Amino acid sequence: MNEKELAPHIEDINRALKGKVNSEQIEEELQKFRSEYRISLGDAKRAIVKKFGGDPLELYLNPEKKINEIRGDERSLDIKARILSLQDKEIEIEGKPKTIFYGILGDDTGTVPFTLWEAKSLDLEKGDTVHLKNAYANTWNDQPQVNVGSMAGICILDDHEVPPFEREPQQCMVKDIREGMRNLVVTGRILSLEKKSFQTDDGEKDLFSGVLGDESGKIQFSAWHDFRLETQQVIRVTGGYVRSWRGIPQLNFDDSAEVETLDDSEIPSSDVLKDSSNMTISQLARRGGAVDAIVDAVVIDIKTGSGLIFRCPECNRVVQKGACRIHGKVDGEADLRVKGILDDGTGALTMIMTRELTEEVLGYDLDRAKELARDRMDQDIIKDELEELMIAQPMRIRGNVTSDEYGLMLVATEVKFKRIDVEAEARRLLDEVSV
């Protein structure tokens, strides 16, 4: 470890020893423990504090931080915050299932994502105000996040201990909307709108949901109040908040929000917006998903279970060797699909193409595919042909992108092979860099 990497640890030890020992001496000790004796950093720190007559427990006590002070490299972190959202998730660690919790924490200075790695006996709920002790922070996609591991302590506080977050409403482009954001101002055109009714304790209520778009992208929204919205309207929502569904951020607004109708010229027409959502896979990953995204990429793998497949008539699952996992031996119904890996050099995602798009790429329909497979007595030839047609070909794919613990998934609505004039592009690039 170099000096810079050691610095925060020396600071920790210094604090635990209340400045009784000078930093050079601590550094010398730490180097000795680390380099000569190969003692782990945690053990070394404890040992040094003890050696100089301090209490190693002090290492874990930290000055409290506000959320906007979190750098993302704190090895030990104390914060008081409110749980703004909380979800659980089953993951697998060394083959064993484990439940973890994740969500967003907020205080009066900002918000930060957090993960609770050890299910505490404590029953935490959204809205709880908590004191986290000895949590740690790291960064993901350059954003700090808080981790609550097995060494951490949590206690529930009175609500008034953390002042509410009251920031000025924040103007935001659609592509920049992230889970956990609140008090947003978003301007866009309503591209689609649908009214759903549902029962509540106070009787029937209406929910207006649809898709809102601006130059930067599109987002699903839910209006929990009748704002007399109409398709094609250009609106400005002040006081929106964001919730995610399968990784796709969704804009919500209720009767506490303000909705204004703006002049039609404020936002491009829906024809223009239709093709505006070209994104890299890295952008999609950071965002968690998107509605009607366009991706330029190549297919670098076509997975088993692509091509001609058979589905259980009962449950639609793909049948393996004539048997459904649930319903046993069944007479499977033929279908075509592609499950492939799409990669654009910035990231990768799983792409699903349904029967219609698969037929379009193959240039023939399901019946013909069945015929071909029967003639050759080989179901796999359709998959082989798809590989032949698609792998390492530049493509433009359109669809909805969602995410879960297995990563990003795009369900394609449009698949195009791109014609690229490599020679012209190469000349353009050469002119640009003049090498």
Add this chain to the structure above:
Amino acid sequence: MSMMRREVAWRIFADELNNSSLETSGDDERSPSYIISPLGAKVNRVYAVGVLTEVDNRGTPEEPLWHGRVSDPTGTFFISAGRYQPEAATALSNIEPPKFVTVVGKTSTYRPDDDTMLISIRAELVKEVTEEQRDYWILEAARGLKTRLEAMAEASKMEEVSVRELTALGYDPTLAEGIKKAAEHYQTHGLERYWSMMGDALRYVLPEYEQADTFDRPAEAADEGLTDRVLDVIRELEEETDEDGVSYETVRDAVITREGISMSEFDEIISRLRRHGKLLEPALGQIKSAY
């Protein structure tokens, strides 16, 4: 929230990949390790298109281990596929070189000593493609190279390279991390070499350059005598051993002692001999003269 992310497949020229000497392991066993290229590509998986020039089975007929060499305009990718990559292994066994192929796979490294890192690709997918597809890949790889060169140039202006600042300039966070690591590990001068490599690679797809041997850089001719002497050393050492080839370190130590050249000059000569097909690599870390 952490999710399982499939590692991106880097479009990277063989020369840049093979010149990498930095590897990062993740924070814990579950996180993957990456090769950091001299220009900050943070590579775990590679997507390459080139000419498959050699294939051979270094396993047994029952349990084959296929090795292959794939050339791009800048150098050679060393690829392999065994029983854990059955589809790629079958594909490799069925393709008769030379052919245009695409290869997707994870990088693996071999360190004969502290200063040397040899890189190969464990192929997950090998598939024959067309020349047009190869040309398109060169274009994509050149674009990626340009982005990295520009990011390195930005980084060199910074007093301390900052991921945050690079991201603010519009670079992908993953690349920004790689750039920071590369800037700390590699010497940042001498990047002009990569600019001219990019130019050479792009000219390679233009019809007027079809016959030109863009593989050779002008500086190479001057060293012709030295290159021959290195080959002589290898042949001499081969005569002293019964094994198939000589270890990389043995050759290096002998050459450096006799010729007084630097480690990187030596690497340069070895990779040039490989590109020209004058050296073979019977096993990773072993070299032998082709004739």
